[in-house]
Amino acid sequence: MRSRTLDAVLFAGWLVFGGASAHAQSAQVRAEDAAAYHEAIGRALQEFNLGHWTEAKVFFREAHARRPSARTLRGIGLACYESRNYVDAIDYLGQALVSTVQPLTADMRNAATKLIEQSRQFVMRAEIELSPNAAEL
Numbered sequence: 001m002r003s004r005t006l007d008a009v010l011f012a013g014w015l016v017f018g019g020a021s022a023h024a025q026s027a028q029v030r031a032e033d034a035a036a037y038h039e040a041i042g043r044a045l046q047e048f049n050l051g052h053w054t055e056a057k058v059f060f061r062e063a064h065a066r067r068p069s070a071r072t073l074r075g076i077g078l079a080c081y082e083s084r085n086y087v088d089a090i091d092y093l094g095q096a097l098v099s100t101v102q103p104l105t106a107d108m109r110n111a112a113t114k115l116i117e118q119s120r121q122f123v124m125r126a127e128i129e130l131s132p133n134a135a136e137l
Contacts, residue, residue, distance in 0.1 A: 037066040044075055053083035070099035074112060086119040093119075 044059030057079035064072035077092030093112045096104055104112060130137060 033066055037063050040066065041072075041075075044079075048075070048079060048082075051082075053079045057083070068099075069102035070096045070104050071102045073099055074104060074108060077112065077115070081115050081119060084122075086122045089119045090116050090123065 040059045040063035044056050048056035060075035073096035081089035093116050
C-alpha cells in the first residue's frame with residue numbers, strides 16, 4: 001500500500017506535467033486554428049479577386065466561424081452583393097457596421113454604407129396589415 005505522501009507527490013507531478021501537456025496541446029490547437037483562419041481568408045480573397053463570389057463567400061464564412069469579426073462579416077457581405085444576393089448583403093454589411101471586433105475602418109464603413117444603400121434599390125419591402133389582428137399570415 002502506497003503512503004499518502006507518495007500519492008500526494010504523484011498527484012502534484014500529474015498536475016504540473018499533465019497541466020503542461022494540456023497547455024501545450026491547447027497552444028497547438030490555437031496555432032492550428034489560426035493557420036486555418038488565415039488559410040480561409042487567403043482563399044476567400046483569392047476567389048473574390050477571381051470573381052468567384054460563391055466560393056469567396058464559403059471561405060469568408062469559414063474564417064468567420066473560426067474568428068468572427070466585422071471584417072469577415074464585410075467579406076461575406078461583399079460576396080453576397082457581387083453575387084446579387086442583396087438581402088443577405090444588406091444583412092451582413094449591416095452586421096459588419098455594428099460589430100466591435102476588428103471594426104471596419106472609416107473607408108470600409110463608408111463603402112459598406114453605400115453598398116447597403118445600393119442594395120436597397122434592388123430589394124422590395126412590403127408591410128402587410130392583417131385584419132382581424134389575430135389573423136395569421
